[in-house]
Amino acid sequence: MGTGNPLRVGLFVFDEAEELDVVGPYDVLAWWAQHSDLRPQVLTFSADGAGVRCAKGLSLVPDTSADEVGPLHVLIYPGGHGTRALAADPEHLAWVRQMRATTPVLASVCTGALVFAAAGLLAGRPATTHWDAFDELAELDPSILVDTEARWVDDGDTVTSAGVSAGIDMALHLVDRLDSRDMARRVRRGIQYDPEPPV
Amino acid sequence: MGTGNPLRVGLFVFDEAEELDVVGPYDVLAWWAQHSDLRPQVLTFSADGAGVRCAKGLSLVPDTSADEVGPLHVLIYPGGHGTRALAADPEHLAWVRQMRATTPVLASVCTGALVFAAAGLLAGRPATTHWDAFDELAELDPSILVDTEARWVDDGDTVTSAGVSAGIDMALHLVDRLDSRDMARRVRRGIQYDPEPPV
Numbered sequence: 001m002g003t004g005n006p007l008r009v010g011l012f013v014f015d016e017a018e019e020l021d022v023v024g025p026y027d028v029l030a031w032w033a034q035h036s037d038l039r040p041q042v043l044t045f046s047a048d049g050a051g052v053r054c055a056k057g058l059s060l061v062p063d064t065s066a067d068e069v070g071p072l073h074v075l076i077y078p079g080g081h082g083t084r085a086l087a088a089d090p091e092h093l094a095w096v097r098q099m100r101a102t103t104p105v106l107a108s109v110c111t112g113a114l115v116f117a118a119a120g121l122l123a124g125r126p127a128t129t130h131w132d133a134f135d136e137l138a139e140l141d142p143s144i145l146v147d148t149e150a151r152w153v154d155d156g157d158t159v160t161s162a163g164v165s166a167g168i169d170m171a172l173h174l175v176d177r178l179d180s181r182d183m184a185r186r187v188r189r190g191i192q193y194d195p196e197p198p199v
Numbered sequence: 200m201g202t203g204n205p206l207r208v209g210l211f212v213f214d215e216a217e218e219l220d221v222v223g224p225y226d227v228l229a230w231w232a233q234h235s236d237l238r239p240q241v242l243t244f245s246a247d248g249a250g251v252r253c254a255k256g257l258s259l260v261p262d263t264s265a266d267e268v269g270p271l272h273v274l275i276y277p278g279g280h281g282t283r284a285l286a287a288d289p290e291h292l293a294w295v296r297q298m299r300a301t302t303p304v305l306a307s308v309c310t311g312a313l314v315f316a317a318a319g320l321l322a323g324r325p326a327t328t329h330w331d332a333f334d335e336l337a338e339l340d341p342s343i344l345v346d347t348e349a350r351w352v353d354d355g356d357t358v359t360s361a362g363v364s365a366g367i368d369m370a371l372h373l374v375d376r377l378d379s380r381d382m383a384r385r386v387r388r389g390i391q392y393d394p395e396p397p398v
Contacts, residue, residue, distance in 0.1 A: 019229070020390060023222035023257070027363065030218070030255035044257065051260065056229035058222070058243065059260035061250065110391075130391060151395040163391030164226065165367070173397045184398040191219060192309075192329060192362030195394035196350040198372045199383040 007040040007178060009033075010072040013062050014046060016082030019054045020164050021109040025076050028171035031187045036179050045069040047092075055080040066095065074174065075103050078167070079110025079130060087118035087140065096121070100157075107159040107174065109167035117141045121158060128153050130163030168193065206239040206377060208232075209271040212261050213245060215281030218253045219363050220308040224275050227370035230386045235378055244268040246291075254279040265294065273373065274302050277366070278309025278329060286317035286339065295320070299356075306358040306373065308366035316340045320357060327352045329362030367392065 009029050013022055026042070033042045046052050049065030077096075086092050096119040100106060108116050113129040116122050117140040126145040129137045134146055147153050152161040152170035154177070161170035172193070176184035208228050212221055225243065232241045245251050248264030262268075276295075285291045295318040299305060307315050312328040315321050316339040325344040328336045333345055346352050351360040351369035353376070360369035371392070375383035 018226070019222050020226035023218050026257060027217070027219035027255065030257075034255070042255075056226065056233070056241075057262070058225060058229075061258035061260060063256070151393070151397075165390050165392045165394065168364070169395050169397055176398050181398055188396055188398055191364050193364045193394075193396055194350070194361075195364065195392075195396070196368050197387055197392055197394070198350075198368055199375050199380055199387055 007038055007073045008071065009040060009042045009074040009076065010069050011042065011044045011076040011078070012046070012066075013044055013052050013060055013078070014082045014086060015052050016055045016080050016085075017052065017078045018080035018110060018164055019056055019058045021078035021080055021112070021167050022054065022060070024165060024168040025078075025109060025171035027191060028168060028175065028187055029076070031190045032175045032179065032183065035186060035190070036183055038179055040178075043069060055082065072103050074105040074107060074178070075099055077106065077108045077112035077115060079108070079112040079114075079164070083111045083114045087115045093119040105157055105159060105174075107161070107170060109161050109170065110163045113137055113160045114140060116158065116160065117144060122160075125155050125158065126153050127155070127158070127160040128162050129160065132163070206237055206272045207270065208239060208241045208273040208275065209268050210241065210243045210275040210277070211245070211265075212243055212251050212259055212277070213281045213285060214251050215254045215279050215284075216251065216277045217279035217309060217363055218255055218257045220277035220279055220311070220366050221253065221259070223364060223367040224277075224308060224370035226390060227367060227374065227386055228275070230389050231374045231378065231382060234385060234389070235382055237378055239377075242268060254281065271298075271302050273304040273306060273377070274298050276305065276307045276311035276314060278307070278311040278313075278363070282310045282313045286314045292318040304356055304358060304373075306360070306369060308360050308369065309362045312336055312359045313339060315357065315359070316343060321359075324354050324357065325352050326354070326357070326359040327361050328359065331362070
């Protein structure tokens with residue numbers, strides 16, 4: 001379609017974000033961006049635009065900063081150990097609530113949901129997170145309807161996924177939802193996502 | 200066991216490496232490194248130690264350079280568009296052959312196999328690559344026994360995987376092989392790798 005107002009997807013990165021939480025959805029969405037007639041834009045950004053050191057030590061340099069990223073249709077919020085500090089940072093939570101007010105879809109991977117919960121975004125709503133963080137999620141906000149079985153939960157303007165690799169499945173679902181089933185299948189085939197866990 | 204001679208795994212990164220080819224195996228292996236009694240070390244390195252811009256635009260800063268990475272037990276070689284230039288670079292292929300001579304296991308993800316093929320490492324051996332590169336692989340070396348069905352091919356000192364996300368499965372297999380089935384299952388559970396492709 002190539003309109004002048006493309007779908008813009010921003011992937012927020014931070015110190016101690018889990019590497020695969022970031023890059024699983026990134027690769028799915030960037031593959032989509034390269035092949036879809038909708039010409040979506042996929043950007044990475046950190047709070048201040050500086051590089052981040054992820055949870056297992058990998059260093060990423062994002063495209064831009066939170067101030068510069070501009071209006072988004074979709075915000076992807078990864079998990080990782082860094083979410084604990086962010087979930088306890090009132091300034092950051094105010095920013096998350098501001099993003100909520102201006103962004104049609106907020107989507108967390110893994111323990112990114114803890115930050116959404118701390119910001120009050122999940123009150124009374126179904127959501128999921130990494131299996132090892134179900135209790136943390138419920139403690140942050142007992143009104144959350146924690147889904148302990150789902151690979152991801154799509155609650156309209158808010159989508160949450162289970163742990164780490166579940167971000168790949170959620171991102172494919174987002175392509176299906178935002179573009180088409182056919183496009184999501186093309187992305188799946190492009191990244192040859194026919195998983196065969198060997199153990 | 201904590202011996203003084205830990206298993207050292209090096210993940211080679213380069214411009215136009217496919218993001219998920221790098222980070223899928225990285226997350227699996229780094230999770231293993233953080234939890235195994237074998238205390239493996241997992242390092243990323245580029246040819247000259249400088250940062251790289253991956254195939255879809257993500258910028259990574261590696262831990263070190265090829266000169267500084269030191270002896271490895273396992274070299275992980277990702278795929279991506281950048282492999283075409285590397286497969287045509289005689290100096291780089293000489294380096295790959297030198298790594299072959301000194302590294303017990305060389306493992307490619309996706310089109311990383313094209314570089315192994317160009318270096319002559321796959322002559323007369325079973326191997327796989329991204330489904331869209333089967334012909335390229337056979338053209339580089341018609342003696343390769345291209346396995347068009349396998350998620351990965353373990354041929355002892357050489358392991359090759361299918362496209363992009365197959366690197367996750369191959370890396371879990373490497374943990375199973377180098378450590379234990381139980382550890383590989385723990386890593387799988389840690390990254391919650393219970394894939395449910397939605398399309």
